[in-house]
Amino acid sequence: MKNLGFKAMIVTMAFVLLLAGTFGGGSAATAAEAPEINAEAAILIDANSGKILYQKDPELTLSPASMTKMMSEYLLLEAISKNEIAWDDKVSISETIHKLSQNRSLSNVPLRVDEKYTVKELYEAMAIYSANAATMALAEHLAGSETKFVEMMNAKAKEMGMTEYKFVNSSGLNNRDLVGNHPAGGPEEENMMSARSTGLLAYNLLKDYPEVLETTSTPVKNFRDGTDDEIIMKNWNWLLPTLIYANKYSVDGIDGLKTGSTDLAGYAFTGTAKQGDMRLISVVMKTDSYEARFNETAKLLNFGFDQFESQSIITKGDKAEGNSSVSVVKGKEKQVGVAAGESFSAITEKNTEQPYELSFEYDQALLTDDGELTAPIKEGDQVGKVVLKSTGEDFGYITGDKGSSVPLVATDSVEKAGWFTLSMRAIGGFFGGIWTSAADAVKGLFS
Structure with missing residues (x-):
């Protein structure tokens, strides 16, 4: 699409084009027939743009159970990336964590007080086997105490823009299961998040630390291989290839992300899969059974891949047909060309003719009262943005953005004219x- 065909608007300096019949998907899930998702809350997100493709009671606050560990994983991977800790660091085990780790019914690998474990070992136990005591040990190692780690969790949630959340521990268990250790909150409290906040957490985890998938995609791994404490860790994500529901509820390309279950949470799952160039993130919360969360996840992810596709909307250098320049004052030239500074793809519904709205929006701080740019201007300077918005009902973006955009840049340099x-x-x-x-x-x- 080499000519964007924007129509000039004198007052706002915006250029608008309704692309009727060109690109599908304006209203996200409204045109496509969405499946009935049997969960109290659910959401489906494009992992590249953050576009929400489906939602059901996305702001309802529920227990995420062990999906909590996505935040613990994020903080750990962030600390690794900042060289604050290292994969081969040795972690000591407190008596409290040792005691909890002996309860195998709470998804644990046994940990000894007289042994030290590498960060890598405990991280794999957390991400593959959802090991609760291992998660707590990492929290203590990273922050000094689990209480301080919980403070970090809540601060990071706020920084990410999550709106419905409360973290009281690092693992996602109910506080009553923590053998008298309550990092935050009361003795019967549990972490709480909405499907929207859980989806935003997963989106940020995959965007900032995609290497997490190298671990979450592992079906089976031995903990402390070759020792007396060796444990076979089977991934609780039973949609992974070779695991129990891989054929019954098949989702091509699935490689994560995190399950969760407690009495309060029911059965929840944050899934992700990649097919071609498109990666989707799904969240289902409070389903009726262990199996149901995988059935509902498969329905949601397969719906997304069946009904939506990624399309190139703008290519870097695309210009507006008939309005590809803007007036310049105090320059050797009186006009400067403008064009898209980056390529732009969007998730669109397949086989639909629902329009998008594209707009050229200049940075008002750079314009004079007469709507002109002031020289000097360098080629590549950003003078505004090209914004893509849906014209129909729109679930928006998990990040809260009203629309995706790419920079609008000057295509030439304009030197400042001399005094003469x-x-x-x-x-x-x-x-x-x-x-x-x-x-x-x-x-x-x-x-």
Whole structure:
């Protein structure tokens, strides 16, 4: 699409084009027939843009159970990336964590007080096997105490823009299961998040630390292989290839992300899969059974891949047909070309003719009162943005953005004109104004 065909609007300096019949998917899930998702809350997100493709009670606050560990994983991977800790760091085990780790019914690998474990070992136990005591050990190692780690969790949630959340521990268990250790909140409290906040957490985890998938996609791994404490860790994501529901509820390309279940949470799952260039994230919360969460996840992800596709909307360098320049003052040239500074793809519904709205929006801080740019201008300078918005019902973006955009940039450099050129223009404008006034006065004599 080399000519964007924007229509100029004098007052707002915006250019708008309704692309009727060109690109599908304006209203996200409204045109496509969405499946009935048997969960109290659910959401489906394009992992690249953050576009929400489906939602059901997305702001309802529920227990995420062990989906909590996505935040613990994020903070750990962030600390690794900042060289605050290392994969081969040795982690000591407190008596409290040792005691909890012996309860195998709570999804644990046994940990010894007289042993030290690498960060990598405990991380794999957390991400693959959802090991709760291992998660707590990492929290203590990273923050000094789990209480301080919980403070970090809540601060990071706020920083990410999550709106419905409360973290009281690092693992997602109910506080009553933590053998008398309550990092935050009361003895019967549990972490709480909405499907929207859970989806935003997963979106940020995959965007910032996609390497997490190398671990979450592992079906089976031995903990402490070759020792007396060796444990076979089977991934609780039973949609992974070779695991229990891989064939019954098949989703091509699934490689994560995190299950969760407690009495309060029921059975929940944050899933992700990639097919071609498109990766989707799904969240289902409070389903009726262990199996149901995988059935509902498969329905949601397969719906997304069946009904939506990624399309190139704008290519870097695309110009607006007939309006590909803007006026410049104090420059050697009086116009400068503008074009899209980056390529732009969007998730669209397949086989639909629902329009998008594209707009050229100039940075008002750069414009004069007459809507002109001021020289000097360098080629590639951003002068605004090209925004894509849906014209139909729109679930928006998990990040809260109203629409996706790419920079609008100058295609040429415009040097500032010298004083002589500016003076001559001013004189020309002065006499031009006198001539116009005189001509109007003469006309008035014969009216």
